[in-house]
């Protein structure tokens with residue numbers, strides 16, 4: 137039995153996940169917590185947020201994120217590629233900055249116009 141905190145919403149419910157009972161979840165106040173608890177122990181994922189360099193803009197760094205959650209095991213590989221990226225202004229929020237970054241299956245997208 138593992139106890140984890142649900143991070144899906146600010147309530148922060150304490151979840152108990154029973155690995156021996158097919159990852160049965162208890163302690164959740166809504167269905168999203170049940171899904172989170174199971175996935176966190178079987179295939180944990182996160183949306184990665186960071187910044188990359190940009191030239192020709194008012195600021196030197198462009199906020200970016202993956203367009204959907206990626207496996208936690210892929211986060212280091214994605215972060216390692218960010219230093220090599222140089223975006224060029226103008227950029228619109230939602231523009232794809234890098235496709236399928238680090239073979240994660242996710243695109244890296246701009247979080248703002250710059």
Ligand code: SF4
Pocket residue numbers: 142143144145146147148149163164165166167168169170
């Ligand atoms: S179980 Fe539901 S209510 Fe509780 S923290 Fe997770 S999302 Fe929020």
